[in-house]
Amino acid sequence: DSDRDESGSDDQTFVFGAPGDPKSLDPSLATDGETFRVTRQVFETLLEHEPGGTKIVPALAESYQQSPDGLKWDFKLRSGVTFHDGEAFNAAAVCKNFERWYNWSGTYQSTNFSGYWQELMGGFAKNESKETPAANFKSCTPNGDLDVTIEVNKYSATLPGAFTHAAMALHSPKSIDAYAAEPPPTGQEGSFTYPQYSQTAGTVAGTGPFKLTNWDKGAQQVTLERNDNYYGTKAGVQKLVFQTIKDANAGRQALEAGDIDGYDLVAPSDVKPLQDAGYQVPTRGVFNLLYLGMQQETEPLLAKKEVREAIAHAIDKQSIVNSKLPPGAVAANQFMPDTVEGYSDSVPEYAYDPDVAKEKLKAGGAENLSIDFCYPTEVSRPYMPSPPDIFEILKANLQAVGITVNDKPMKWAPDYLDATDAGKCPLYIIGWTGDYNEAFNFIGTWFSVYDSGWGFKDEKLFADMAAVSAEPDQAKRVEMYKALNNQIMEFLPGVPLTSSPPSMAFAKNVKPPTTSPLTQENFAEVSFT
């Protein structure tokens, strides 16, 4: 390990500790962040977010044009780009990717594989299941070598964010042919065998600054090597290794021992000590939200606004921020962080005030409220470093205003996720990290239709959501989002709690990548100093 750090030349190995294993080397088959962290270094998208920000900027497309109705998207492609396998990047290659996705059949149509495609672009050329949404993708038309037009059936707020999404990164035409040659994934819903090409390095090829060379599942390492033919600034290190480290302490100690050069998800209490010891601990911009969920059906008293208000007033968000969250964390007052466009400055506030809370409880006829409160154990999320602790604080808050809280600890997966999703928990804590800068990615996820996690039906709210989702004009949408935020907070379906920026840590001799609120760091920026 040490010789690597001392050698100073640029053919060095950079080892990064990731909190989980990737699932697939083909990002279009994946839905998880750990997969995307890896594939983002290998594959590139038409558009991307500006480094360190949430603004959408051109990537493989040098520029793009949106038709006023938002149905036609013209991309002017970058020239002189080649895939890792030597194939040229051009309009035909782009369309080959879109057609691959659009024409997926059989097991590929399962949400297990094409979850993000379905979310971003709807269904397929031929939907095989009733549950698959109607296709929104209409066509991809090359206009010459470097111009391409993508048409959709109707405008959706997922655009243009979809074109930045890692799941829609572009593969080389040769590799797509190779994928097609392989038998499709086998198995039933939930139990699929990933196609071989997505499990071993060699077939997949993108345009990114790194090439995939090895995935050692036993050692839980993915190895990438510098793409020396990269069109842009070449990667700062010769070799990039993502090593899975699930245990936060192990990550920290590995960094201190010099075995790794950086890791993600630094525990809040480790941030300051690491900084004090001279390590670089850049903090991302906040792009997530932790909230207290309420299910109005399992606990009818929650259907009363007074009771929900009482709970909101009872909670001391700031004490959570102070004691449990990393530097840069803030208390939230609506269902999105302030970094998202559409954030409203004028939402109704429910300040911490136990006395008001008690009164509201009385008004709601819930003085003796006794309520089940679910929380996950054995898990740490970027927006929620130690759920049991946060639960304890919330519980103490609620008990202080006379609510009896019944602990319902559960294991994160699948128990907790199942229970909260199915509406079995009257109170629960959970959160969301945004995929791209679009308010719909936050509030739309929760409030656009009836959701068993909330258990309420507010037709007006649902209709307004549908409207904003179909509005192609960006500026108009932002205003509508602000209004919606006010509307939601007026209704108060749950209590937004906090937004906390997850931190990364890097060794002293590393020039770290620009942190991204979307956790979309570009490791090509990394180099040793």
Next chain:
Amino acid sequence: MSLLSVRDLKVHFPIKRGVLFDRTIGHVYAVDGVSLDVERGGTYGLVGESGCGKSTLGRAVLRLVDVTSGSVEFDGKDLATLKGEPLRKERSRLQMVFQDPMSSLDPRQNVESILSEGLAAHGMIGDRKARRAHIQQTLDAVGLPRGALSRYPHEFSGGQRQRIGIARALVLKPDVIIADEPVSALDVSVQAQVINLLEELQNDLGLTYLVIAHDLAVVRHISDTIGVMYLGGIVEEAPSDVLYVSPRHPYTKALMSAVPVPDPEVEDSRERVLLKGDLPSPANPPTGCRFHTRCPWRQETRCDTERPELTLVGDGHKVACHWAAEIEAGEIQPKSDAVVGATTAEVA
């Protein structure tokens, strides 16, 4: 008719081995065709080397091990075929005294519960007071202090423990007591106390004994009749005085001459029959006469091939040897190195 009569008793223990399920691959012929009679009020002594099947025979009589074949007739009933509850009921009439007075007493039971257990099992003397009186009477009989009732076995000396063991057998007022090496584990001085006690009890209560021991002197001391066992079978049986005066079986002769006598005069002057080798395995007994492998008088014919029957040779004297008469008559001489004269001992 005798009180206890054993006829052609066989106890074979299977030797098991197998791949998935155990399969019998042979037998230990622990007791292999024994017949004997014990008269009411009499004492039958059984001697023999370690492993020759004495204990097994004693246990088989009590049906503590399963009998392979043969009969054990007790007071007209065949115990060998009895099972379950009837057998359990019958047990009150035959009792056993064990070799090791410590291991045969449950260390966690006090004397009173040791003694009352049998009574309870047979529903005898239901009244608590009467039961206690009976137990105390028994204690008196074996010479234990009355205060012993509430004490535990480990608080007694070896001799006293053996007394408890005897008392346990006595409380049920049995007809027959089988004593399996009752004194082997005791010091000589205590051994004498216990032997005397057994004799006294027999005189007072009219008990019938089957006494098992490896010490010929002890057996001879208390028995009326002695059976000498060798490798699962009885090779000689005679009234005890007769046996000492005129042992007829070569094995008995050897055994007799091997018993040390605490008297230098005798020791220095007696002739010894020294046996070569050890007791063969009962799992693989020699053919013919079981003793032929070690017998100084072994003959070329019959010994190796034919198993001798126990035959009457005199007044109550039975021998299982083809050549008993010839040996007695001096027609057959032992191998020269087997007999050690008195002179060799006189070296010092």
Next chain:
Amino acid sequence: MLRYIVRRLLQLVPTLFGLSILLFAWLHSLPGGPEAAMLDVRATDAKRAEVRAALGLDEPLIVQYGRFMKRLVRFDLGDSFTTGTPVMEEFGRRFPATVELTVVAMIIAICAGIPLGYLAARRHGRIFDGLTVTGSLLGICIPIFFLGFILKAIFAVKLGWFPSLGRQDVDVNATRVTEFYVLDGILTQEWDASLNALWHLILPAIALASIPFAIIVRMTRASVLEVLGEDYVRTAEAKGLRENTVRGRHVLRNAMLPVVTSIGLLTGGLLSGAVLTETVFVFGGIGSFLATAISNRDYPVLMGFIMIIAVIYVLINLAVDLSYSVLDPRVRVR
């Protein structure tokens, strides 16, 4: 001898058979059923039924079991529900790490435990003895995550003697033959790789060894104490043999007998108990995979793992018995 081995191996059959029935019934009786792991929570009942039908979960248990057994005899443990890869393949990739770790841990536990236990017995009732007994207790009591953290804090972070994670440095280019890294290095004569892998094994192995070490110390101590009181040791002394002869030939050899038995069982236990160590030391291995399988109710993986562990248990026991019969002629098998 061969007959005996065959016999013992044949005994595996009923044990495994019983175990499979038991496991099968048990796993299928858990709430949620196997399909719970495979479905999206929002799945409709229709979808659920569809999956159940597809998996054959509607059929009577006995039919399902039959199918399971049919695959089993072909050494096919099915595919993992969570990764979709054949269970055998997943194990093949991860088990070597666990085995390597276990073996080194046991070597450490044995090499440290037996001499210490022996010395403690020789100094029975003195301070050294007391310290050893108490010290071995700490080995049992300190949780592995804590011990692991401390070990790393001292030897990896502070002193920098050992690496804090992984099985091999990332920049070691080793050829993989068997997935046993140390062995691979030896086979391919890449000594550096082998040494590097060994180096990575030390700390996790020490952490994992803490419990077996403590048990071995105590067993050796008790066993030596017992043997020291045996008549044949007195005989050896009466023969005027040199002290070392008495110790080595007469005391230790006999004292090892019960220790060997427990070493076998401990090894089996470690194989399934290495989860925490593997997590703390980021060691790969079967542990974390198994933990995930458990929480996801990944039935094929669980079944496969338990069956494999059962086989290993039996094999280890056989090995123990065989080595026992080498060490102790009294139990020599025919």
Next chain:
Amino acid sequence: MSAKTDRIDRLAELTARKDEGGHGLWYEAFRRLRRNPLAMTGAVIILLFVLIAILAPWLAPHDPAAQTWLGEIRGAEGFIPGPRSGNWLGVDGLGRDELSRLIIGSRQSLLVGVVATLLGFTAGAILGGLSGAFLGMFGKAGRWVDSILMRFNDMALAVPSLLLAISVATILGQGLVTVMIAVGVTQIPVFARLLRGSMLAQSHSDYVLASTALGVRKRRIVLNHILPNSMSPVLVQATLSLATAIIEAAGLSFLGLGGANAANPEWGVMLADSQQYLATNLRLAVYPAVAIIITALGFTLLGEAMREALDPKLRK
């Protein structure tokens, strides 16, 4: 009588009395234990902790669940107030008094140990007892019953305890009861084997034969003789199990199966919670770890000493 014969009698009396064990086996074992300093150390430790557990509500200076000092904690700086007057061991990550939590925690921890051990002990004793009884007393059919029971036992050994714990958790949900049951269940095969072996040895003893000869029923023999005499190794194991049960329970809590509960802290859970502060506030891990270690030490010392005291070889 002369003065000298009096002396003889007195002498005899003296010598006899000296030899008097006086009481049952257990009493003697106890006497030996009392002379053993290690055993006494163990006993004192256990007594102390039991006392603490009993008197916990009065001993604890603060409410263990009250997040009184939450406001002082700076998560972003990893700062948690350490030992100081009023909070003798400092506060934990949620601003609760660490000492109070440790004291109250002794209740749950001891409870887990005791209940889990009792469970394993009882179930194991039943299984092993049945097995031993059948094997020892009921001939061929008994051997069958025994081998079936023991095969079960072997299988149980092959199942990782974690899996066992988690399936208990899926059925019962998370919580202390789950942990108790899970830990207890893993102990069952150990107890079963031990009791069976011990009973097997006892069933060959002469006093069992003697009782059979007396015509005592088999069931009675098993219950009155074999079982009580086979118990001592099992009891010794139980004291040792108590120690391991606490540790195993801590392990399961660490994996999140314990079901944390603020008002009823448990050492294992505290230890698990402290994991996030290992780097910054190691003491939060050290306190519960030390508590567990000392308790385990107490039980182990006592158990080991008991093993020695009850060892028939050492008993003259």
Next chain:
Amino acid sequence: MALLEVEDLAVTFQRKGTAPVHAVDGVSFTVAEGQVVGLVGESGCGKSVTSLALMGLLAKRGVKVGGKALFDGNDLLTMPGSTLRDMRGSEMAMIFQDPLSSLNPVIPIGLQVTEVLKRHRGMKGEPAEKEAADLLDRVGIPDPRRRLKEYPHQLSGGMRQRALIAMAVACRPRLLIADEPTTALDVTIQAQILELLKELVAQQGTALIMITHDLGVVAGLCDEINVMYAGRVVEGAARRPLFASPTHPYSVGLLGSIPRLDAPRGEKLKPIPGSVRDNIAWADGCAFAPRCAHRTDECLDGPPALVQTYTGHAYRCVNPVTGDEVEAVTAAATLPAPSIVDATTDSDGEA
């Protein structure tokens, strides 16, 4: 001069928290080359402890050894450990009671024999093997070559004891201590072993200390016999005088307790009442007094001295039994007097 002169040998076991046990309390005797000396007594009287003390095999801790044991003029008790180690097995050797437990179960007989040869006679390899086979042959083990490769459990009891004897005599020791060598064996085997011992003594002139509880065994074997009780020799004499005219009431009692094969049947045994107890202190007087039917007041005037008669007969008793008294004493002993121990425990039992 005698080969071994034991003078006032005393062994005290002392453990923390318990009263000291005077297991051996001033034992003196001598053994000359070619002589067989018997130590007889009931269980627990200190026979084994005496022999272990002579061999230097007692534990180092918690044991206090006093007196002198001159072997060829050198005191065994104060000898440095290494010298003693050199002597053990070569100059003096020991045979133990239980032949199975005294042999290492996991080592072949051959190695157990050759290791002595290696240690003391510097033999190695084939010569050692050959010598071992010769030794086994000499003690009467048939087919010795094969037996060398076998393990103790494969041998019968008699053969094991022979193997032990072979090891003991491998270096032709000048002193052989046999601690109850035949107690665990059958009488026919016992006779074989005793015969073997006699031969060895006769052929090699070894001095033999024979320890047993069986008066019958010593009657045919020993030249001198010492009867021990509670750690002391209570009577010592040559073989014939001892049996012909036992002087100490204890010896008389012992003889009266043994059923004799040659005595007429029906004669009642005359046991000593009571039983041996561990810690009877000689300091107060004769330790045998509580069981002695012959006791008088003087018995408790302190420990009786060892009286030496001019015939070489020695006894430790104030009221020795004279020839014609033997009958009377033993008769008295048979009275069913409640034993003293019982009487006292009686009262204790109620407490």
